[in-house]
Amino acid sequence: MSDLKMPDLNRVFLAGRLTRDPELKYTTNGKPYCKVRVANTRYYKDKNGERQEENTYADVMLWGPMAEFVGERLRKGRPVLIEGSLRTSEWEDASTGQQRSRLEINAQRLTPLDWDDSGGGRAAAPRSEATEQSGPREIEEPIP
Numbered sequence: 001m002s003d004l005k006m007p008d009l010n011r012v013f014l015a016g017r018l019t020r021d022p023e024l025k026y027t028t029n030g031k032p033y034c035k036v037r038v039a040n041t042r043y044y045k046d047k048n049g050e051r052q053e054e055n056t057y058a059d060v061m062l063w064g065p066m067a068e069f070v071g072e073r074l075r076k077g078r079p080v081l082i083e084g085s086l087r088t089s090e091w092e093d094a095s096t097g098q099q100r101s102r103l104e105i106n107a108q109r110l111t112p113l114d115w116d117d118s119g120g121g122r123a124a125a126p127r128s129e130a131t132e133q134s135g136p137r138e139i140e141e142p143i144p
Contacts, residue, residue: 010085010086011083011084011085012082012083012084012085012086012105013082013083014038014040014058014081014082015040015081015082015113016038016040016056016058016079016080016082017038017039017077017078017079018036018037018038018039018074018075018076018077018080019036019037019038019039019076020036020037020076021076022034022062022070022071022074022075024067024068024071024072031063031064032063032064032065032067032071033061033062033063033067034061034062034067034068034070035059035060035061035062036059036062036070037057037058037059037060038057038080038082039055039057040055040056040057040058041053041054041055041056042054058082058104058105059102059103059104060084060104060107061087061089061106061107062107062110066107066109066110069110070110074112078114079114080112081110081111081113082105082107082109083107083108083109084105084106084108084109085105085106085108086103086104086105086106087104087105087106088101088102088103088104089101089103089104
């Protein structure tokens with residue numbers, strides 16, 4: 001029985017809204033990437049029966065065609081579904097020299113949860129996609 005091991009599983013699903021407009025950037029090798037932050041709100045009732053809300057924010061890293069899609073077409077407030085894995089990002093703080101780290105989601109899939117063709121601050125599906133596809137578009141990217 002001591003040979004029994006817990007399997008490793010690193011999978012995250014998160015639905016929420018983009019907290020700011022995505023900024024598309026490129027590595028020195030020309031690979032597109034985009035960092036976004038997603039807000040998720042949990043509603044619950046406290047011990048007095050009053051409705052409460054709790055906001056959670058997650059940093060998400062996107063790569064390749066998925067990063068280009070998000071950077072070019074999605075805007076602040078857009079609801080999305082993210083599928084990915086947790087990853088620790090580490091760096092040295094330039095001003096203090098201290099090692100820093102942050103837990104972030106490395107996205108493998110992103111699905112916009114609505115299409116708004118009215119232009120009300122949210123990205124619309126390109127006309128060709130809007131006519132060819134009904135429902136959300138799913139973008140998938142292999143892990144870098």
